[in-house]
Amino acid sequence: MDVVWFVVLSALIFAIGAAGVMTRRSPLVILLCTELMLNACNLALLAFARMHGSGDGQIFALIVMVVAACEVVIGLGLIVAIYRKRMAIDVDKLSELRG
């Protein structure tokens, strides 16, 4: 398969993830959608690594996976803390920090 197919597919996944972040109300689903966007980036990185035939892009993708794991841990910790405070788990209602 040509590399361009993988890159366009990753752009499509990224757009779907962005649509989810912008439209859904549950922070859980918003975190899942950021995972989608990070995975799209990983796919593009691996496609370009394949294009150049070097392993550097794969290391980059591995680091992205590490960052995604950290983001999940912090995000889920925040959601559990919000739930403990008996606040609504809804990004439209958690608007106290809005400027």
Next chain:
Amino acid sequence: MLFEQILFFVAAIGVLAGALGVVLLRNPFYSVLSLIGHLVSLAILFLLLRSEFLAAAQIVVYAGAIMVLYLFVTAYVGGAAPTSWRGGEAGAVGQLGVIMAGALFVVISLAVLGSSLDALDTRGAELEPGFGSPGEIGQLLLKKFLIPFEAASFLLLVAAVCAVVLARRRRGLEEGGV
């Protein structure tokens, strides 16, 4: 190469169906399950790109460990999470979000296709044997990319400590509060 193309399109359909399922399914629990299907299909695409180690890590770390964490928290928070879209079913925010995402896809595609990278329309460079194998990844991590590797391990440590601090029980948090 016909087999490769069939595999690509099957995996691509799985990836897109999983991604759409995450966004469109109303129950967050089903969204997580849909993301697991998405990740497994994505691992097949990684294999097609000759990244064996990344594909295995994707299955073991992502579809295994991280998604189990998601399932636990989804089951814990459960019905408290809202299931609908922002601004109601057909709200302006939702429609605008979809339009913005479509525009984002068009812009990225134009940027990629207009980049005049000649190698985009090829199958990529000739690979030396061992490309993407655990051995080569390990060599790169411990020789060329030692500092990012150590930084990543430190980042994981910080994240673990932060999660404990965030989620532990604190006096005065449950009763009273804001």
